[in-house]
Amino acid sequence: MEGTERRARIVVVGGGVAGSVLAKAVQQFADVVLIDPKEYFEVPWADLRSTVELSFAERSTINHSEYLKNGKIITSAAVNLTDKEVVTEDGCLVPYDYVVIATGHTYSSLRTRRERLQKFQEDNLKIRFADSIMIVGGGPTGVELAAEVAMDYPDKKITLVHSGPRLLQFIGPKAGAKALEWLKSKNVEVLLEQSIDVDSISVADREVRTSAGGLVLADHHFLCVGKPVGSTWLRDSIVKEYVDRKGRLMVDENLRVGGLPNIFAIGDITDIPEMKQGVLAQRHATLVAKNLKLLIKGGKDCKLAKYRPSRPSAKVSLGRKDAVVQFSMITVSGFVPGMGFFWPRDLFMVKTRKLLGVD
Numbered sequence: 001m002e003g004t005e006r007r008a009r010i011v012v013v014g015g016g017v018a019g020s021v022l023a024k025a026v027q028q029f030a031d032v033v034l035i036d037p038k039e040y041f042e043v044p045w046a047d048l049r050s051t052v053e054l055s056f057a058e059r060s061t062i063n064h065s066e067y068l069k070n071g072k073i074i075t076s077a078a079v080n081l082t083d084k085e086v087v088t089e090d091g092c093l094v095p096y097d098y099v100v101i102a103t104g105h106t107y108s109s110l111r112t113r114r115e116r117l118q119k120f121q122e123d124n125l126k127i128r129f130a131d132s133i134m135i136v137g138g139g140p141t142g143v144e145l146a147a148e149v150a151m152d153y154p155d156k157k158i159t160l161v162h163s164g165p166r167l168l169q170f171i172g173p174k175a176g177a178k179a180l181e182w183l184k185s186k187n188v189e190v191l192l193e194q195s196i197d198v199d200s201i202s203v204a205d206r207e208v209r210t211s212a213g214g215l216v217l218a219d220h221h222f223l224c225v226g227k228p229v230g231s232t233w234l235r236d237s238i239v240k241e242y243v244d245r246k247g248r249l250m251v252d253e254n255l256r257v258g259g260l261p262n263i264f265a266i267g268d269i270t271d272i273p274e275m276k277q278g279v280l281a282q283r284h285a286t287l288v289a290k291n292l293k294l295l296i297k298g299g300k301d302c303k304l305a306k307y308r309p310s311r312p313s314a315k316v317s318l319g320r321k322d323a324v325v326q327f328s329m330i331t332v333s334g335f336v337p338g339m340g341f342f343w344p345r346d347l348f349m350v351k352t353r354k355l356l357g358v359d
């Protein structure tokens with residue numbers, strides 16, 4: 001009957017950087033359900049600034065309901081995917097015509113935005129009242145946190161412990177060396193090729209022993225070690241054969257999983273050969289939204305947009321003014337890359353909020 005035609009059902013699993021942009025875009029032309037264990041979206045690269053600057057946390061966490069006005073939100077983790085439905089932890093069977101998998105990582109397990117803001121506040125107080133802070137992990141998270149704390153609290157004793165031979169191993173050695181030099185200039189002690197048995201740390205101890213036998217002063221410590229990719233829930237699913245050894249989903253050039261006609265994946269969970277970055281995850285989301293619109297309108301497969309992997313480039317902030325930036329051939333560090341040409345000082349907060357249509 002005219003006027004009662006059913007709209008296509010799109011289920012988006014994961015409301016992170018990629019899933020939020022996609023859900024926002026497709027709500028205009030489809031019935032959308034967003035499944036996420038958290039009621040809110042958070043900008044992962046703003047977490048460290050949010051810990052030292054609480055007003056920033058207010059802007060870097062956004063309830064899904066703020067940008068998804070015409071969609072349904074299910075606050076639960078997905079636990080399986082069949083050819084017709086997504087199954088959630090709390091027992092919902094969510095039917096779909098198209099599904100988009102965007103379960104990159106789980107950074108926070110706190111369900112509500114209020115709980116998340118409270119956690120930022122607790123961590124902020126721990127930093128403020130500690131004389132000594134130990135950060136475990138010399139990847140981008142550990143380096144950025146050490147830099148943020150060193151800038152805001154220059155009198156604290158900060159130690160960064162990293163098990164690898166150099167910092168920032170995900171990019172070239174020059175970037176790691178420049179970050180090391182910067183941290184040392186801010187009196188951060190960096191211990192390389194040493195590890196910490198985290199389970200052995202007790203709240204009462206002010207000193208922690210490293211694998212090399214040395215003692216590190218630590219009134220408080222932060223664990224900044226890599227988070228696993230969020231694909232374990234697909235272990236028994238219809239796409240299990242397309243999960244690679246690293247837990248990433250194999251996608252084709254249209255970002256469809258294993259070439260299946262109605263299952264897409266975007267963001268960090270994909271096996272696209274490029275760096276795993278938020279800006280690229282947002283690009284995947286925009287492309288898949290376009291492809292879904294075309295398919296729903298009855299467009300042909302040959303008209304689908306194709307994704308081209310991006311060239312490697314990365315940036316690690318060193319406080320509010322400095323940064324290490326690596327493009328495919330060159331590495332730059334210091335004040336200039338920290339300026340807005342490369343990466344705005346607000347960490348793309350205005351841009352990200354604008355993408356989601358929230359002010």
Ligand SMILES: Cc1cc2nc3c(=O)[nH]c(=O)nc-3n(C[C@H](O)[C@H](O)[C@H](O)COP(=O)(O)OP(=O)(O)OC[C@H]3O[C@@H](n4cnc5c(N)ncnc54)[C@H](O)[C@@H]3O)c2cc1C
Pocket residue numbers: 013014015016017018019035036037038043044045046076077078079102103104105106107140141144230233266267268269276277278279280281315316
């Ligand atoms: C400290 C840090 C600094 C970074 N710096 C930068 C940077 O400078 N520039 C940049 O571009 N990128 C940066 N990144 C990387 C960027 O944050 C990621 O590339 C981006 O978050 C990937 O987006 P995503 O949507 O794929 O995954 P995520 O943003 O990780 O979102 C995944 C979502 O899926 C949900 N989820 C997980 N499992 C399930 C499940 N079973 N069911 C339902 N939902 C689930 C999670 O709750 C989450 O909401 C940084 C990351 C970190 C941690």
